[in-house]
Amino acid sequence: MTLLEARELTRHFDGLKAVDGVDFDLHQGEIHALIGPNGAGKTTFVSLLSGRIPVQSGTIRFDGRDITKLPAHARVRLGIAYTFQITQVYGALTVFDNVALAVQSRHSHRLHDDAIEALTRVGLQDRADQTAGTLSYGHQRLLEVAMGLGLKPKLLILDEPTQGLAQGEIESFKDIVRGVVPEATVLLIEHNMDVVMDLAQRITVLNFGEVLATGTPEAIRADKAVQTAYLGG
Numbered sequence: 001m002t003l004l005e006a007r008e009l010t011r012h013f014d015g016l017k018a019v020d021g022v023d024f025d026l027h028q029g030e031i032h033a034l035i036g037p038n039g040a041g042k043t044t045f046v047s048l049l050s051g052r053i054p055v056q057s058g059t060i061r062f063d064g065r066d067i068t069k070l071p072a073h074a075r076v077r078l079g080i081a082y083t084f085q086i087t088q089v090y091g092a093l094t095v096f097d098n099v100a101l102a103v104q105s106r107h108s109h110r111l112h113d114d115a116i117e118a119l120t121r122v123g124l125q126d127r128a129d130q131t132a133g134t135l136s137y138g139h140q141r142l143l144e145v146a147m148g149l150g151l152k153p154k155l156l157i158l159d160e161p162t163q164g165l166a167q168g169e170i171e172s173f174k175d176i177v178r179g180v181v182p183e184a185t186v187l188l189i190e191h192n193m194d195v196v197m198d199l200a201q202r203i204t205v206l207n208f209g210e211v212l213a214t215g216t217p218e219a220i221r222a223d224k225a226v227q228t229a230y231l232g233g
């Protein structure tokens with residue numbers, strides 16, 4: 001079943017074709033990686049999906065409805081959570097309060113339990129009372145994911161989540177993402193090809209704002225155009 005469907009999605013910046021006529025489907029419950037060279041349009045594309053940047057032309061359908069013109073907060077309510085490249089944790093608040101804010105935004109009656117559940121998913125439950133700003137960088141990235149999970153999303157969009165993480169942290173991060181599906185669907189922008197090949201069931205390659213290829217990790221690895229443009233083959 002298709003959870004999200006983008007058709008002819010386009011966003012130019014002063015003539016620069018950041019996203020140009022992209023057709024894209026997300027299957028319910030999959031881990032889907034979005035890869036491509038720097039400047040390929042990955043962040044712009046997911047910003048169009050989350051509503052952070054308005055669409056210039058094209059359509060987005062999510063969970064059976066047209067969301068193309070909905071503002072970002074309305075898309076969050078429908079179940080789209082987006083964690084940014086740049087860390088967005090409130091440093092002066094506790095770890096618990098950061099996640100509780102996310103849980104509260106969907107008017108949950110189980111504020112405490114839901115927040116602890118999200119923290120447990122990422123392994124930060126024992127740090128609930130710690131001031132978020134004193135967490136290591138890796139733990140702050142996990143807290144961001146917990147904040148996303150606190151929204152109980154249907155779709156979790158992760159923008160370069162392993163950037164700056166140590167190898168051991170990357171391994172546990174992979175387990176966390178595997179634990180999120182199939183309840184939630186995951187769209188992952190990721191430069192670390194080991195993480196991509198290990199986690200993703202399907203991969204979409206963007207290049208100069210266009211889809212170069214979509215397929216399984218095996219198909220993407222074997223794709224000549226992808227090798228030339230991105231994989232250095």
Ligand SMILES: Nc1ncnc2c1ncn2[C@@H]1O[C@H](COP(=O)(O)OP(=O)(O)OP(=O)(O)O)[C@@H](O)[C@H]1O
Pocket residue numbers: 013016018036037038039040041042043044045
């Ligand atoms: N707000 C903006 N105004 C003008 N140009 C922009 C804006 N946002 C992005 N761009 C340009 O659009 C192109 C796509 O950028 P984008 O950040 O989406 O690429 P990316 O694939 O996410 O890159 P990276 O892997 O480096 O994060 C780039 O050439 C970028 O400079």
